[in-house]
Amino acid sequence: MAQETRSRDVFPMTQRTWLGRAIVAGSEGLSEANHHIMEVYAHPLKVYYLGSSFRSLGEPDDVVQGFFADRLGREGFLGKWIESDRPLRYWLIVGFKHFLFERSRELKRGARAQALPEDVGAGAEGPENHFHREAALAIAGEAMRQAHDECERRGQGDHWNIFVRHYVDGMGYEAVGEEFGVTHRRAAVMARTASNRFRAALRELVSWRGAAADDVDAEIRSLLETIQL
Numbered sequence: 001m002a003q004e005t006r007s008r009d010v011f012p013m014t015q016r017t018w019l020g021r022a023i024v025a026g027s028e029g030l031s032e033a034n035h036h037i038m039e040v041y042a043h044p045l046k047v048y049y050l051g052s053s054f055r056s057l058g059e060p061d062d063v064v065q066g067f068f069a070d071r072l073g074r075e076g077f078l079g080k081w082i083e084s085d086r087p088l089r090y091w092l093i094v095g096f097k098h099f100l101f102e103r104s105r106e107l108k109r110g111a112r113a114q115a116l117p118e119d120v121g122a123g124a125e126g127p128e129n130h131f132h133r134e135a136a137l138a139i140a141g142e143a144m145r146q147a148h149d150e151c152e153r154r155g156q157g158d159h160w161n162i163f164v165r166h167y168v169d170g171m172g173y174e175a176v177g178e179e180f181g182v183t184h185r186r187a188a189v190m191a192r193t194a195s196n197r198f199r200a201a202l203r204e205l206v207s208w209r210g211a212a213a214d215d216v217d218a219e220i221r222s223l224l225e226t227i228q229l
Contacts, residue, residue: 017204017205017207017208018204018205019033019036019088019204019205020082020207020209022036023078023079023082030078033078034068034072036142037068037072037088037092038068038072039142040135040138040139040142041089041092041135041138042064042065042068043134043138044089044131044132044134044135044138045064045067045092045093045096045131046060046061046064047127047130047131047134048093048096048127048128048130048131049063049064049096049100049127050127051126051127051130052100052127054100054103054104057100057103057104057107058103063100063103066099066103067095067096067099070099071095071099077095081208082208082209083209085208085209085210085211086208087206087208087219088206088208089131089132089135089139093128093131093132132226133226133227135223136223136224136226136227137227139202139205139206139223140202140223140224140227142201142205143198143201143202143205144198144201146201146205147160147194147197147198147200147201148160150197150201151193151194151197156190156193156194158180158190159190159191159193159194160194161180162176162180162182162187162190162191162194163190163191163193163194163195163198165179166187166191167191167195172184173185173187173188173191174187176191202220203216203220206219206220206223
């Protein structure tokens with residue numbers, strides 16, 4: 001009973017996001033959340049690892065998968081992220097740095113273990129910046145995939161294609177309208193519909209417990225600025 005009460009206290013504000021709902025949906029939902037995290041963040045973490053001073057610890061795929069197996073396999077790991085009131089990408093990179101220090105110490109068992117400082121990984125700004133850029137690209141890509149699937153589910157495939165032609169390919173609405181046999185005004189409306197689905201998916205992916213709408217907007221701006229660097 002105490003465990004159930006604790007969960008109700010910790011999770012309600014994050015249940016508005018897909019990841020928050022998955023985490024509290026039992027073992028199946030947690031498995032789905034873990035799969036999502038591995039799909040989105042595996043490559044960004046590998047990029048960080050290859051740019052770090054720890055890159056001699058092993059093959060990148062093995063090290064990142066070892067991190068996921070260790071941390072995501074721990075009971076309450078994602079619950080602690082929710083309690084942290086931080087965007088997931090920051091929680092993961094700090095956890096990954098701790099994991100790398102632990103692996104390094106394991107390989108130096110003969111040496112005297114040192115306490116892990118609070119600012120672990122400080123000074124590794126180069127690889128961390130690369131991580132955040134790759135994470136931003138991965139998050140945006142996942143939001144695109146989810147928005148595309150939602151448009152298809154609603155029978156709005158052309159809405160999505162017009163969105164891509166305008167926002168990704170840079171075509172004007174008149175040219176897009178001619179291609180799809182609609183007026184340029186109709187093309188703009190259809191593109192806006194798909195754009196709204198993309199923005200909604202992106203907000204769900206980046207939201208975290210306790211985040212106000214302005215906080216989420218700022219995180220999205222940060223991600224988009226990171227991609228442009």
